Amino acid sequence: MDVRIVTDSTAYLPPDLAREHAVTVVPLHVVVGGQEHVEGVGITAQEVAKALREHTVVTTSRPAPEVFLDTYRRLADEGATSIVSVHLSGQMSGTVESARLAAADAPVPVEVLDSGTIGMAMGYAALAGARAAAAGAGPGEVRTAIEARLGPSRILFYVHTLEHLRRGGRIGAASALLGSALAIKPILTVRDGRIVPVEKVRTAARAIARIEALVVEQVRAGGTAVDLAVHHLDAAERAEELAAHLRERVPEAREVRVLELGAVVGAHVGPSTLAIAVSPRPAEPVGSAQPESGPGSEGDP
Structure with a gap:
Protein backbone atom coordinates (compact mmCIF):
# COMPACT_ATOMS: atom_id res chain seq x y z
CA MET A 1 0.00 0.00 0.00
CA ASP A 2 1.05 3.60 -0.55
CA VAL A 3 -0.19 5.63 2.41
CA ARG A 4 0.43 9.37 2.27
CA ILE A 5 0.41 11.89 5.12
CA VAL A 6 -1.20 15.32 4.96
CA THR A 7 -1.04 17.99 7.65
CA ASP A 8 -1.50 21.75 7.76
CA SER A 9 0.83 24.71 8.10
CA THR A 10 0.21 25.14 11.84
CA ALA A 11 2.41 22.08 12.46
CA TYR A 12 5.30 24.40 11.50
CA LEU A 13 7.19 21.47 10.06
CA PRO A 14 10.51 22.61 8.63
CA PRO A 15 10.19 22.40 4.82
CA ASP A 16 13.22 20.14 4.54
CA LEU A 17 11.68 17.59 6.91
CA ALA A 18 8.32 17.72 5.12
CA ARG A 19 10.05 17.05 1.78
CA GLU A 20 12.32 14.36 3.17
CA HIS A 21 9.40 12.41 4.61
CA ALA A 22 6.89 13.19 1.85
CA VAL A 23 4.48 15.00 4.16
CA THR A 24 2.08 17.26 2.26
CA VAL A 25 1.35 20.55 4.05
CA VAL A 26 -1.87 22.45 3.34
CA PRO A 27 -1.52 26.14 4.30
CA LEU A 28 -3.99 28.20 6.30
CA HIS A 29 -4.61 31.85 5.45
CA VAL A 30 -3.93 35.07 7.34
CA VAL A 31 -5.64 38.41 6.67
CA VAL A 32 -3.64 41.53 7.56
CA GLY A 33 -5.36 44.88 7.24
CA GLY A 34 -7.98 43.37 4.94
CA GLN A 35 -5.45 41.70 2.61
CA GLU A 36 -5.45 37.91 2.53
CA HIS A 37 -2.24 35.88 2.36
CA VAL A 38 -1.46 32.19 2.20
CA GLU A 39 0.66 31.26 5.21
CA GLY A 40 4.30 31.03 4.17
CA VAL A 41 3.65 32.81 0.87
CA GLY A 42 3.94 36.57 0.51
CA ILE A 43 4.00 37.38 4.23
CA THR A 44 6.42 36.59 7.01
CA ALA A 45 5.94 36.01 10.71
CA GLN A 46 7.94 39.17 11.35
CA GLU A 47 5.50 41.19 9.24
CA VAL A 48 2.59 39.79 11.23
CA ALA A 49 4.36 40.64 14.49
CA LYS A 50 4.89 44.20 13.23
CA ALA A 51 1.24 44.51 12.24
CA LEU A 52 0.12 43.30 15.67
CA ARG A 53 2.39 45.78 17.41
CA GLU A 54 0.88 48.55 15.27
CA HIS A 55 -2.66 47.37 16.17
CA THR A 56 -3.47 46.44 12.58
CA VAL A 57 -6.39 44.02 12.38
CA VAL A 58 -5.08 40.49 11.79
CA THR A 59 -7.39 37.51 11.35
CA THR A 60 -7.02 33.95 10.08
CA SER A 61 -9.07 31.52 8.02
CA ARG A 62 -9.10 27.80 7.34
CA PRO A 63 -8.49 26.22 3.94
CA ALA A 64 -11.65 25.58 1.93
CA PRO A 65 -12.72 21.93 1.52
CA GLU A 66 -11.90 22.28 -2.19
CA VAL A 67 -8.24 22.88 -1.32
CA PHE A 68 -8.09 19.62 0.60
CA LEU A 69 -9.97 17.77 -2.13
CA ASP A 70 -7.51 19.01 -4.75
CA THR A 71 -4.67 17.83 -2.51
CA TYR A 72 -6.20 14.38 -2.02
CA ARG A 73 -6.85 14.02 -5.75
CA ARG A 74 -3.28 15.00 -6.59
CA LEU A 75 -1.86 12.46 -4.16
CA ALA A 76 -4.14 9.76 -5.59
CA ASP A 77 -2.92 10.64 -9.08
CA GLU A 78 0.65 10.23 -7.79
CA GLY A 79 -0.12 6.70 -6.63
CA ALA A 80 -1.50 7.04 -3.09
CA THR A 81 -3.86 4.22 -2.20
CA SER A 82 -4.95 5.86 1.06
CA ILE A 83 -4.30 9.08 3.00
CA VAL A 84 -4.07 9.97 6.67
CA SER A 85 -4.71 13.67 7.21
CA VAL A 86 -3.82 15.11 10.65
CA HIS A 87 -4.70 18.67 11.62
CA LEU A 88 -4.73 21.24 14.39
CA SER A 89 -7.31 21.05 17.14
CA GLY A 90 -10.88 21.36 15.96
CA GLN A 91 -11.52 23.47 19.05
CA MET A 92 -9.23 26.13 17.60
CA SER A 93 -10.03 25.99 13.90
CA GLY A 94 -12.45 24.57 11.37
CA THR A 95 -9.53 23.15 9.37
CA VAL A 96 -10.18 19.56 10.40
CA GLU A 97 -13.84 19.95 9.39
CA SER A 98 -12.81 21.18 5.94
CA ALA A 99 -10.59 18.11 5.61
CA ARG A 100 -13.46 15.81 6.61
CA LEU A 101 -15.81 17.37 4.07
CA ALA A 102 -13.19 16.86 1.36
CA ALA A 103 -12.47 13.29 2.47
CA ALA A 104 -16.05 12.29 1.66
CA ASP A 105 -15.42 13.03 -2.03
CA ALA A 106 -11.79 11.91 -2.29
CA PRO A 107 -10.92 9.23 -4.86
CA VAL A 108 -9.08 7.13 -2.24
CA PRO A 109 -9.86 6.46 1.43
CA VAL A 110 -8.89 9.40 3.65
CA GLU A 111 -8.78 9.18 7.43
CA VAL A 112 -8.88 12.60 9.06
CA LEU A 113 -7.45 12.98 12.56
CA ASP A 114 -7.98 15.86 14.94
CA SER A 115 -4.61 16.15 16.66
CA GLY A 116 -6.07 18.08 19.59
CA THR A 117 -2.95 20.23 19.57
CA ILE A 118 -0.79 22.51 17.44
CA GLY A 119 2.81 23.20 16.41
CA MET A 120 5.43 20.48 16.45
CA ALA A 121 3.43 18.55 19.02
CA MET A 122 1.41 17.77 15.89
CA GLY A 123 4.34 17.95 13.48
CA TYR A 124 6.35 15.21 15.16
CA ALA A 125 3.26 12.98 15.08
CA ALA A 126 2.85 13.58 11.34
CA LEU A 127 6.50 12.61 10.85
CA ALA A 128 5.97 9.42 12.86
CA GLY A 129 3.09 8.52 10.56
CA ALA A 130 5.20 9.25 7.50
CA ARG A 131 8.01 7.01 8.76
CA ALA A 132 5.54 4.19 9.40
CA ALA A 133 4.09 4.61 5.91
CA ALA A 134 7.57 4.57 4.36
CA ALA A 135 8.24 1.30 6.18
CA GLY A 136 5.20 -0.26 4.51
CA ALA A 137 2.56 0.18 7.21
CA GLY A 138 -1.09 0.21 6.27
CA PRO A 139 -3.45 3.09 7.14
CA GLY A 140 -4.46 1.58 10.49
CA GLU A 141 -0.85 1.16 11.57
CA VAL A 142 -0.04 4.67 10.35
CA ARG A 143 -2.86 6.07 12.45
CA THR A 144 -1.58 4.12 15.45
CA ALA A 145 1.90 5.57 14.96
CA ILE A 146 0.50 9.10 14.82
CA GLU A 147 -1.67 8.64 17.89
CA ALA A 148 1.21 7.09 19.81
CA ARG A 149 3.10 10.37 19.40
CA LEU A 150 0.11 12.60 20.02
CA GLY A 151 -0.99 10.93 23.24
CA PRO A 152 1.92 11.90 25.50
CA SER A 153 2.85 15.08 23.63
Missing part, protein backbone atom coordinates in the same frame (compact mmCIF):
# COMPACT_ATOMS: atom_id res chain seq x y z
CA ARG A 154 2.47 18.48 25.23
CA ILE A 155 2.94 22.09 24.27
CA LEU A 156 3.59 24.77 26.87
CA PHE A 157 3.74 28.43 26.01
CA TYR A 158 4.28 31.85 27.42
CA VAL A 159 2.50 34.83 25.90
CA HIS A 160 3.45 38.41 26.60
CA THR A 161 -0.23 39.37 26.72
CA LEU A 162 -3.55 37.54 26.54
CA GLU A 163 -5.03 40.31 24.38
CA HIS A 164 -4.34 38.63 21.02
CA LEU A 165 -5.90 35.35 22.16
CA ARG A 166 -8.92 37.28 23.42
CA ARG A 167 -9.35 39.16 20.15
CA GLY A 168 -9.16 35.97 18.13
CA GLY A 169 -11.62 34.11 20.33
CA ARG A 170 -9.06 31.37 21.12
CA ILE A 171 -8.55 32.14 24.78
CA GLY A 172 -10.72 29.31 26.18
CA ALA A 173 -10.37 28.65 29.91
CA ALA A 174 -7.49 31.10 30.09
CA SER A 175 -10.13 33.86 30.05
CA ALA A 176 -10.19 33.48 33.84
CA LEU A 177 -6.81 35.26 33.86
CA LEU A 178 -7.97 38.34 31.97
CA GLY A 179 -8.85 40.37 35.03
CA SER A 180 -5.26 40.27 36.23
CA ALA A 181 -3.62 40.13 32.80
CA LEU A 182 -1.59 43.27 33.33
CA ALA A 183 -0.10 41.94 36.55
CA ILE A 184 0.82 38.42 35.44
CA LYS A 185 2.64 36.51 32.74
CA PRO A 186 0.63 33.37 32.02
CA ILE A 187 1.90 29.89 31.23
CA LEU A 188 -0.60 28.12 29.02
CA THR A 189 -1.02 24.69 27.46
CA VAL A 190 -3.42 22.88 25.15
CA ARG A 191 -5.61 20.31 26.87
CA ASP A 192 -8.47 18.45 25.18
CA GLY A 193 -7.91 20.73 22.22
CA ARG A 194 -8.40 23.96 24.15
CA ILE A 195 -6.03 26.57 25.53
CA VAL A 196 -5.98 26.38 29.31
CA PRO A 197 -3.87 28.06 32.00
CA VAL A 198 -1.15 26.14 33.80
CA GLU A 199 0.35 28.75 36.11
CA LYS A 200 0.77 32.49 36.38
CA VAL A 201 3.94 34.29 37.38
CA ARG A 202 4.96 37.91 37.71
CA THR A 203 7.69 38.35 35.11
CA ALA A 204 8.60 37.08 31.66
CA ALA A 205 11.93 35.72 32.91
CA ARG A 206 10.22 33.68 35.61
CA ALA A 207 7.61 32.40 33.16
CA ILE A 208 10.27 31.19 30.73
CA ALA A 209 12.29 29.58 33.51
CA ARG A 210 9.15 27.85 34.77
CA ILE A 211 8.29 26.47 31.32
CA GLU A 212 11.80 25.08 31.10
CA ALA A 213 11.42 23.45 34.52
CA LEU A 214 8.04 21.94 33.61
CA VAL A 215 9.52 20.38 30.47
CA VAL A 216 12.42 18.89 32.44
CA GLU A 217 9.94 17.46 34.97
CA GLN A 218 7.77 15.92 32.25
CA VAL A 219 10.68 14.29 30.45
CA ARG A 220 12.16 12.83 33.63
CA ALA A 221 8.78 11.47 34.66
CA GLY A 222 8.24 9.88 31.25
CA GLY A 223 11.56 8.07 31.16
CA THR A 224 11.81 7.86 27.36
CA ALA A 225 13.63 9.71 24.61
CA VAL A 226 11.92 12.85 23.35
CA ASP A 227 12.03 15.40 20.56
CA LEU A 228 11.72 19.07 21.52
CA ALA A 229 10.86 22.14 19.48
CA VAL A 230 11.17 25.68 20.80
CA HIS A 231 8.71 27.87 18.93
CA HIS A 232 8.77 31.64 19.05
CA LEU A 233 7.34 34.73 17.41
CA ASP A 234 9.85 37.53 16.99
CA ALA A 235 11.86 36.32 19.99
CA ALA A 236 14.76 34.48 18.36
CA GLU A 237 17.39 35.34 20.96
CA ARG A 238 15.32 34.12 23.88
CA ALA A 239 14.34 30.99 21.93
CA GLU A 240 17.96 30.10 21.19
CA GLU A 241 18.89 30.63 24.83
CA LEU A 242 16.02 28.43 25.97
CA ALA A 243 17.00 25.72 23.48
CA ALA A 244 20.59 25.80 24.74
CA HIS A 245 19.37 25.28 28.31
CA LEU A 246 17.21 22.35 27.23
CA ARG A 247 20.10 20.66 25.42
CA GLU A 248 22.08 20.83 28.66
CA ARG A 249 19.29 19.80 31.01
CA VAL A 250 17.46 17.16 28.96
CA PRO A 251 19.87 14.40 27.92
CA GLU A 252 16.84 12.40 26.80
CA ALA A 253 16.26 14.89 23.95
CA ARG A 254 17.16 13.38 20.60
CA GLU A 255 16.74 16.75 18.93
CA VAL A 256 16.02 20.31 20.00
CA ARG A 257 14.87 22.55 17.17
CA VAL A 258 14.24 26.30 17.18
CA LEU A 259 11.32 27.16 14.89
CA GLU A 260 9.54 30.45 14.43
CA LEU A 261 5.78 30.36 14.68
CA GLY A 262 4.16 31.26 11.40
CA ALA A 263 1.67 33.98 10.60
CA VAL A 264 -1.48 32.06 11.56
CA VAL A 265 -0.63 31.03 15.12
CA GLY A 266 1.39 34.22 15.52
CA ALA A 267 -1.73 36.24 14.82
CA HIS A 268 -3.40 34.70 17.86
CA VAL A 269 -0.58 34.58 20.39
CA GLY A 270 1.25 37.81 19.54
CA PRO A 271 4.88 38.94 19.49
CA SER A 272 7.38 37.66 22.09
CA THR A 273 5.56 34.34 22.47
CA LEU A 274 7.71 31.34 23.40
CA ALA A 275 6.49 27.75 23.31
CA ILE A 276 8.02 24.32 23.83
CA ALA A 277 6.57 21.26 22.11
CA VAL A 278 7.48 18.01 23.87
CA SER A 279 7.03 14.82 21.84
CA PRO A 280 8.07 11.58 23.56
CA ARG A 281 9.16 8.70 21.35
CA PRO A 282 7.06 5.64 22.28
CA ALA A 283 8.72 2.46 23.53
CA GLU A 284 12.24 3.75 23.07
CA PRO A 285 14.60 3.27 26.03
CA VAL A 286 16.73 6.30 26.76
CA GLY A 287 20.14 6.05 25.13
CA SER A 288 19.11 3.46 22.55
CA ALA A 289 18.42 5.59 19.48
CA GLN A 290 20.17 7.99 17.20
CA PRO A 291 18.63 11.24 15.91
CA GLU A 292 16.07 10.54 13.21
CA SER A 293 16.57 13.71 11.24
CA GLY A 294 20.25 13.82 10.43
CA PRO A 295 23.05 16.24 11.17
CA GLY A 296 20.87 19.33 11.37
CA SER A 297 18.63 18.07 14.14
CA GLU A 298 20.08 20.19 16.91
CA GLY A 299 19.68 23.59 15.36
CA ASP A 300 17.69 25.66 12.96
CA PRO A 301 16.21 23.62 10.10
Whole structure:
Protein backbone atom coordinates (compact mmCIF):
# COMPACT_ATOMS: atom_id res chain seq x y z
CA MET A 1 0.00 0.00 0.00
CA ASP A 2 1.05 3.60 -0.55
CA VAL A 3 -0.19 5.63 2.41
CA ARG A 4 0.43 9.37 2.27
CA ILE A 5 0.41 11.89 5.12
CA VAL A 6 -1.20 15.32 4.96
CA THR A 7 -1.04 17.99 7.65
CA ASP A 8 -1.50 21.75 7.76
CA SER A 9 0.83 24.71 8.10
CA THR A 10 0.21 25.14 11.84
CA ALA A 11 2.41 22.08 12.46
CA TYR A 12 5.30 24.40 11.50
CA LEU A 13 7.19 21.47 10.06
CA PRO A 14 10.51 22.61 8.63
CA PRO A 15 10.19 22.40 4.82
CA ASP A 16 13.22 20.14 4.54
CA LEU A 17 11.68 17.59 6.91
CA ALA A 18 8.32 17.72 5.12
CA ARG A 19 10.05 17.05 1.78
CA GLU A 20 12.32 14.36 3.17
CA HIS A 21 9.40 12.41 4.61
CA ALA A 22 6.89 13.19 1.85
CA VAL A 23 4.48 15.00 4.16
CA THR A 24 2.08 17.26 2.26
CA VAL A 25 1.35 20.55 4.05
CA VAL A 26 -1.87 22.45 3.34
CA PRO A 27 -1.52 26.14 4.30
CA LEU A 28 -3.99 28.20 6.30
CA HIS A 29 -4.61 31.85 5.45
CA VAL A 30 -3.93 35.07 7.34
CA VAL A 31 -5.64 38.41 6.67
CA VAL A 32 -3.64 41.53 7.56
CA GLY A 33 -5.36 44.88 7.24
CA GLY A 34 -7.98 43.37 4.94
CA GLN A 35 -5.45 41.70 2.61
CA GLU A 36 -5.45 37.91 2.53
CA HIS A 37 -2.24 35.88 2.36
CA VAL A 38 -1.46 32.19 2.20
CA GLU A 39 0.66 31.26 5.21
CA GLY A 40 4.30 31.03 4.17
CA VAL A 41 3.65 32.81 0.87
CA GLY A 42 3.94 36.57 0.51
CA ILE A 43 4.00 37.38 4.23
CA THR A 44 6.42 36.59 7.01
CA ALA A 45 5.94 36.01 10.71
CA GLN A 46 7.94 39.17 11.35
CA GLU A 47 5.50 41.19 9.24
CA VAL A 48 2.59 39.79 11.23
CA ALA A 49 4.36 40.64 14.49
CA LYS A 50 4.89 44.20 13.23
CA ALA A 51 1.24 44.51 12.24
CA LEU A 52 0.12 43.30 15.67
CA ARG A 53 2.39 45.78 17.41
CA GLU A 54 0.88 48.55 15.27
CA HIS A 55 -2.66 47.37 16.17
CA THR A 56 -3.47 46.44 12.58
CA VAL A 57 -6.39 44.02 12.38
CA VAL A 58 -5.08 40.49 11.79
CA THR A 59 -7.39 37.51 11.35
CA THR A 60 -7.02 33.95 10.08
CA SER A 61 -9.07 31.52 8.02
CA ARG A 62 -9.10 27.80 7.34
CA PRO A 63 -8.49 26.22 3.94
CA ALA A 64 -11.65 25.58 1.93
CA PRO A 65 -12.72 21.93 1.52
CA GLU A 66 -11.90 22.28 -2.19
CA VAL A 67 -8.24 22.88 -1.32
CA PHE A 68 -8.09 19.62 0.60
CA LEU A 69 -9.97 17.77 -2.13
CA ASP A 70 -7.51 19.01 -4.75
CA THR A 71 -4.67 17.83 -2.51
CA TYR A 72 -6.20 14.38 -2.02
CA ARG A 73 -6.85 14.02 -5.75
CA ARG A 74 -3.28 15.00 -6.59
CA LEU A 75 -1.86 12.46 -4.16
CA ALA A 76 -4.14 9.76 -5.59
CA ASP A 77 -2.92 10.64 -9.08
CA GLU A 78 0.65 10.23 -7.79
CA GLY A 79 -0.12 6.70 -6.63
CA ALA A 80 -1.50 7.04 -3.09
CA THR A 81 -3.86 4.22 -2.20
CA SER A 82 -4.95 5.86 1.06
CA ILE A 83 -4.30 9.08 3.00
CA VAL A 84 -4.07 9.97 6.67
CA SER A 85 -4.71 13.67 7.21
CA VAL A 86 -3.82 15.11 10.65
CA HIS A 87 -4.70 18.67 11.62
CA LEU A 88 -4.73 21.24 14.39
CA SER A 89 -7.31 21.05 17.14
CA GLY A 90 -10.88 21.36 15.96
CA GLN A 91 -11.52 23.47 19.05
CA MET A 92 -9.23 26.13 17.60
CA SER A 93 -10.03 25.99 13.90
CA GLY A 94 -12.45 24.57 11.37
CA THR A 95 -9.53 23.15 9.37
CA VAL A 96 -10.18 19.56 10.40
CA GLU A 97 -13.84 19.95 9.39
CA SER A 98 -12.81 21.18 5.94
CA ALA A 99 -10.59 18.11 5.61
CA ARG A 100 -13.46 15.81 6.61
CA LEU A 101 -15.81 17.37 4.07
CA ALA A 102 -13.19 16.86 1.36
CA ALA A 103 -12.47 13.29 2.47
CA ALA A 104 -16.05 12.29 1.66
CA ASP A 105 -15.42 13.03 -2.03
CA ALA A 106 -11.79 11.91 -2.29
CA PRO A 107 -10.92 9.23 -4.86
CA VAL A 108 -9.08 7.13 -2.24
CA PRO A 109 -9.86 6.46 1.43
CA VAL A 110 -8.89 9.40 3.65
CA GLU A 111 -8.78 9.18 7.43
CA VAL A 112 -8.88 12.60 9.06
CA LEU A 113 -7.45 12.98 12.56
CA ASP A 114 -7.98 15.86 14.94
CA SER A 115 -4.61 16.15 16.66
CA GLY A 116 -6.07 18.08 19.59
CA THR A 117 -2.95 20.23 19.57
CA ILE A 118 -0.79 22.51 17.44
CA GLY A 119 2.81 23.20 16.41
CA MET A 120 5.43 20.48 16.45
CA ALA A 121 3.43 18.55 19.02
CA MET A 122 1.41 17.77 15.89
CA GLY A 123 4.34 17.95 13.48
CA TYR A 124 6.35 15.21 15.16
CA ALA A 125 3.26 12.98 15.08
CA ALA A 126 2.85 13.58 11.34
CA LEU A 127 6.50 12.61 10.85
CA ALA A 128 5.97 9.42 12.86
CA GLY A 129 3.09 8.52 10.56
CA ALA A 130 5.20 9.25 7.50
CA ARG A 131 8.01 7.01 8.76
CA ALA A 132 5.54 4.19 9.40
CA ALA A 133 4.09 4.61 5.91
CA ALA A 134 7.57 4.57 4.36
CA ALA A 135 8.24 1.30 6.18
CA GLY A 136 5.20 -0.26 4.51
CA ALA A 137 2.56 0.18 7.21
CA GLY A 138 -1.09 0.21 6.27
CA PRO A 139 -3.45 3.09 7.14
CA GLY A 140 -4.46 1.58 10.49
CA GLU A 141 -0.85 1.16 11.57
CA VAL A 142 -0.04 4.67 10.35
CA ARG A 143 -2.86 6.07 12.45
CA THR A 144 -1.58 4.12 15.45
CA ALA A 145 1.90 5.57 14.96
CA ILE A 146 0.50 9.10 14.82
CA GLU A 147 -1.67 8.64 17.89
CA ALA A 148 1.21 7.09 19.81
CA ARG A 149 3.10 10.37 19.40
CA LEU A 150 0.11 12.60 20.02
CA GLY A 151 -0.99 10.93 23.24
CA PRO A 152 1.92 11.90 25.50
CA SER A 153 2.85 15.08 23.63
CA ARG A 154 2.47 18.48 25.23
CA ILE A 155 2.94 22.09 24.27
CA LEU A 156 3.59 24.77 26.87
CA PHE A 157 3.74 28.43 26.01
CA TYR A 158 4.28 31.85 27.42
CA VAL A 159 2.50 34.83 25.90
CA HIS A 160 3.45 38.41 26.60
CA THR A 161 -0.23 39.37 26.72
CA LEU A 162 -3.55 37.54 26.54
CA GLU A 163 -5.03 40.31 24.38
CA HIS A 164 -4.34 38.63 21.02
CA LEU A 165 -5.90 35.35 22.16
CA ARG A 166 -8.92 37.28 23.42
CA ARG A 167 -9.35 39.16 20.15
CA GLY A 168 -9.16 35.97 18.13
CA GLY A 169 -11.62 34.11 20.33
CA ARG A 170 -9.06 31.37 21.12
CA ILE A 171 -8.55 32.14 24.78
CA GLY A 172 -10.72 29.31 26.18
CA ALA A 173 -10.37 28.65 29.91
CA ALA A 174 -7.49 31.10 30.09
CA SER A 175 -10.13 33.86 30.05
CA ALA A 176 -10.19 33.48 33.84
CA LEU A 177 -6.81 35.26 33.86
CA LEU A 178 -7.97 38.34 31.97
CA GLY A 179 -8.85 40.37 35.03
CA SER A 180 -5.26 40.27 36.23
CA ALA A 181 -3.62 40.13 32.80
CA LEU A 182 -1.59 43.27 33.33
CA ALA A 183 -0.10 41.94 36.55
CA ILE A 184 0.82 38.42 35.44
CA LYS A 185 2.64 36.51 32.74
CA PRO A 186 0.63 33.37 32.02
CA ILE A 187 1.90 29.89 31.23
CA LEU A 188 -0.60 28.12 29.02
CA THR A 189 -1.02 24.69 27.46
CA VAL A 190 -3.42 22.88 25.15
CA ARG A 191 -5.61 20.31 26.87
CA ASP A 192 -8.47 18.45 25.18
CA GLY A 193 -7.91 20.73 22.22
CA ARG A 194 -8.40 23.96 24.15
CA ILE A 195 -6.03 26.57 25.53
CA VAL A 196 -5.98 26.38 29.31
CA PRO A 197 -3.87 28.06 32.00
CA VAL A 198 -1.15 26.14 33.80
CA GLU A 199 0.35 28.75 36.11
CA LYS A 200 0.77 32.49 36.38
CA VAL A 201 3.94 34.29 37.38
CA ARG A 202 4.96 37.91 37.71
CA THR A 203 7.69 38.35 35.11
CA ALA A 204 8.60 37.08 31.66
CA ALA A 205 11.93 35.72 32.91
CA ARG A 206 10.22 33.68 35.61
CA ALA A 207 7.61 32.40 33.16
CA ILE A 208 10.27 31.19 30.73
CA ALA A 209 12.29 29.58 33.51
CA ARG A 210 9.15 27.85 34.77
CA ILE A 211 8.29 26.47 31.32
CA GLU A 212 11.80 25.08 31.10
CA ALA A 213 11.42 23.45 34.52
CA LEU A 214 8.04 21.94 33.61
CA VAL A 215 9.52 20.38 30.47
CA VAL A 216 12.42 18.89 32.44
CA GLU A 217 9.94 17.46 34.97
CA GLN A 218 7.77 15.92 32.25
CA VAL A 219 10.68 14.29 30.45
CA ARG A 220 12.16 12.83 33.63
CA ALA A 221 8.78 11.47 34.66
CA GLY A 222 8.24 9.88 31.25
CA GLY A 223 11.56 8.07 31.16
CA THR A 224 11.81 7.86 27.36
CA ALA A 225 13.63 9.71 24.61
CA VAL A 226 11.92 12.85 23.35
CA ASP A 227 12.03 15.40 20.56
CA LEU A 228 11.72 19.07 21.52
CA ALA A 229 10.86 22.14 19.48
CA VAL A 230 11.17 25.68 20.80
CA HIS A 231 8.71 27.87 18.93
CA HIS A 232 8.77 31.64 19.05
CA LEU A 233 7.34 34.73 17.41
CA ASP A 234 9.85 37.53 16.99
CA ALA A 235 11.86 36.32 19.99
CA ALA A 236 14.76 34.48 18.36
CA GLU A 237 17.39 35.34 20.96
CA ARG A 238 15.32 34.12 23.88
CA ALA A 239 14.34 30.99 21.93
CA GLU A 240 17.96 30.10 21.19
CA GLU A 241 18.89 30.63 24.83
CA LEU A 242 16.02 28.43 25.97
CA ALA A 243 17.00 25.72 23.48
CA ALA A 244 20.59 25.80 24.74
CA HIS A 245 19.37 25.28 28.31
CA LEU A 246 17.21 22.35 27.23
CA ARG A 247 20.10 20.66 25.42
CA GLU A 248 22.08 20.83 28.66
CA ARG A 249 19.29 19.80 31.01
CA VAL A 250 17.46 17.16 28.96
CA PRO A 251 19.87 14.40 27.92
CA GLU A 252 16.84 12.40 26.80
CA ALA A 253 16.26 14.89 23.95
CA ARG A 254 17.16 13.38 20.60
CA GLU A 255 16.74 16.75 18.93
CA VAL A 256 16.02 20.31 20.00
CA ARG A 257 14.87 22.55 17.17
CA VAL A 258 14.24 26.30 17.18
CA LEU A 259 11.32 27.16 14.89
CA GLU A 260 9.54 30.45 14.43
CA LEU A 261 5.78 30.36 14.68
CA GLY A 262 4.16 31.26 11.40
CA ALA A 263 1.67 33.98 10.60
CA VAL A 264 -1.48 32.06 11.56
CA VAL A 265 -0.63 31.03 15.12
CA GLY A 266 1.39 34.22 15.52
CA ALA A 267 -1.73 36.24 14.82
CA HIS A 268 -3.40 34.70 17.86
CA VAL A 269 -0.58 34.58 20.39
CA GLY A 270 1.25 37.81 19.54
CA PRO A 271 4.88 38.94 19.49
CA SER A 272 7.38 37.66 22.09
CA THR A 273 5.56 34.34 22.47
CA LEU A 274 7.71 31.34 23.40
CA ALA A 275 6.49 27.75 23.31
CA ILE A 276 8.02 24.32 23.83
CA ALA A 277 6.57 21.26 22.11
CA VAL A 278 7.48 18.01 23.87
CA SER A 279 7.03 14.82 21.84
CA PRO A 280 8.07 11.58 23.56
CA ARG A 281 9.16 8.70 21.35
CA PRO A 282 7.06 5.64 22.28
CA ALA A 283 8.72 2.46 23.53
CA GLU A 284 12.24 3.75 23.07
CA PRO A 285 14.60 3.27 26.03
CA VAL A 286 16.73 6.30 26.76
CA GLY A 287 20.14 6.05 25.13
CA SER A 288 19.11 3.46 22.55
CA ALA A 289 18.42 5.59 19.48
CA GLN A 290 20.17 7.99 17.20
CA PRO A 291 18.63 11.24 15.91
CA GLU A 292 16.07 10.54 13.21
CA SER A 293 16.57 13.71 11.24
CA GLY A 294 20.25 13.82 10.43
CA PRO A 295 23.05 16.24 11.17
CA GLY A 296 20.87 19.33 11.37
CA SER A 297 18.63 18.07 14.14
CA GLU A 298 20.08 20.19 16.91
CA GLY A 299 19.68 23.59 15.36
CA ASP A 300 17.69 25.66 12.96
CA PRO A 301 16.21 23.62 10.10
